[in-house]
Amino acid sequence: MGAQEAMDERTGGIEDVRFADPAFLADPWTPLIRLQEEAPVFYSRNQGGWIISRYDDVRAAFADRRLSASRVDQLFRGMPEELQKQLEAVRLYTGLIVNRLDGRDHTRIRVLMLKAFDAAVVRTVQGFIGDVIDEILDECERLGEFDFMQAVSATLPTRVMQKLFDLPDEYRPLLFKLASDFTSASSAANVTPELLLKLDATIRTMNDVFNAIIPEREKNPGDDLISMMVNARDGLNKLSNDEMLAQLHGMVVAGAETTAHTLATQLVQIVRQEKLLATLRETPERAFDLVTELLRYPGTVKCMTRFAGEDIELHGQTITKGDLLWIMHAGANVDTRHWDDPFGTDIDRHNLRDSMAFGPGLHFCVGHMLARTELTEFFTRALRRFDVEILQQDFEMVPSYIFYGYKELRVRFTPRAA
Template sequence: MNEQVQPAGGPLFNPLSPDFIRDPYPHYERLRTVDPIHVTPFGQYVASRHAEVSLVLRDKRFGKDFVERTTRRYGPEIMKEPVFRSMSYWMLQADPPDHTRLRGLVVKAFTARRVEDMRPRIQEIVDQAIDAVIERGHMDLIEDFAFRLPVTIICDMLGIPEEHREVFYKSSRDGGRLLDPVPLSPEEIRQGNAANLMAQMYFQQLFELRRKNPGDDLITQLVQAEEDGNKLTNEELTANIILLFGAGHETTVNLIGNGLLALHRNPDQLALLKAKPELMTNAIEEFLRYDSSVQMTGRVTLEEIEDLGGVTIPKGETVLCLLGSANRDGAVYPDRPDRLDVTRANVKPLSFGGGIHFCLGAQLARIEAEIAIATLLRRLPDLRIDDIETPEWRPTFVLRGLRRLPASW
């Protein structure tokens, strides 16, 4: 099923084309129908159906093998680039036993109880964001609303002092390209290195501060684990704080933004949710399914896989799992999967991944989105999004989100 069935509309999987970024879902449907295990020009296998995606995420025959995979794509010198070197220490890119050790050090900060206890603080931040703009009658739902909440919460959790935060609120949101399946240009690598080195410099100073003045925060916990030499090296510490900071806000900003856009594009669902706020918890699951903030995650075959959707995949190959596509697979959601339905039963989106890499912050993201969207509907019931037809998407594929979303009331 290769080149000869390429439809007239160009390549089956061209994730950075503007058309794909605007609306990937018709492209996914084509992939699921025509070529469910698709091979890209870079030799990656792309899984688009729910059955194969959920298997790859949970099956121990698939891993991350980040250094080997990246070296094969970019050549033997690539690990000298600071940004790739840093990513090689991310627990997101690690396999056991390193993954188990790193995740074990941070998992305590994300327990259900800890996260539930943050509800009042989350509510306070959301209310402050609305208070700041309510008299103006307009705002950008991304910058003025969706962005401030998760950034503030992750700063709280990491122990980033109040007086340092303004720079984080203003920092650019263009790190997402690092995760895309299309290789980075030399210029993009240069920018990635610069941003990574700035972050490293900042966090190294913060570690010093927390060694002298410990706090009740994650960085203090990790600095103490680093002093217990066999638990954490300084490079691992720095890289994983950068990961937690990025993962701790990027995806939640997109969940809130994509969810609000979806609601306003479906006025019947918006009206239903305003009338029945108790549907909000289920609605969040549906937003995750309908337009996932993370569209894709990757694994590497640790041995030959004989039959993934009818295809044999040799050892050492990359398999890209299209989470956004699996979430709309009619085999799992037979009732009009392309429709937003906040009352949909049995919604179990794959948006947080699965297996050992299941998102640490899943419950935190859900609660942040739930409080943010519920409060907005309650306090600004007549809010209108200025342009629901052609909003401006960020030019990244793996992290799907809006660059801005102006609204008024």
């Protein structure tokens, strides 16, 4: 059998998908539902790997130790060797972030991260999150009509991370640049050399900043996240300096980019569904349940990737050691085998644990409570204070295989009568 015949046998003649297509970026659910029926384990020639789309298979994949989260090589697929030599910072530091580690190293670092993001820490930051939101809403009132992505999404999560790190205002643009450059490269539907080179330079600049701050926090620790990580590394689970830097990068990216897109997509859902808007205003204590449900659908994280550590049989398909897997949160979160009326918004749905929003299993997002707190606080305060109009019908989506989000969101915020 020739290479072409082997490939045709793998795909089974089923219509392929391309994550960079504008239609897929706007609506990943329709093609994923089709694959759930036709080929729940589908080899995508376009994506160069297996697409896993059903709920039970996605949940099982995230718990499967035969699948490796060490996926830095995915960034360099098809890149010239000469270029890769210029990207030492990208390879080292993205590879050390906790959600890209396996085994003992993952467990060791994850324990420290869980301590940094425990419920007590989230409660202590809730007050200043509210203060930051009120300041941003003051600016929204001054502007009246604006791009929500710039005025809110690009501002709120970054300011929260700045506060958590206890950094001066001068570092805020750099934190945003790190999050933006990292996400543009690591989650791009089409990775380019330019994106990777830009990311490498930003990582090196951010390291210079953190390397100047870490010794200060070692001598004079506070109650900020950097101090917590520094103190933790003096215990039994020690972090090397490179590991420390990588986790700080990871916190900036996860804390900023995911929440930024979620703020915008959830605002559109709430404003366009009168029932949701009324529920939020009449029973603001249900805001947490509402944002949790909207994290399921439409959600923000469409998928994560893994590499097969050994040959695996699944639904009659042979996944070969070294193969890339695209594990689709977006498909799992609308699978009718698990969810009733998956495209409806039901705030009474018990999905805090069932939703794939933050990835289940070994690599469950350690900052999930911080993200939910930011979302809950923002929508409670913003929609109590303003009537909001969405000023566009169609959206240009971010070109990301990971994130579902808008490039721009034009809105009008009008103060409500007392």
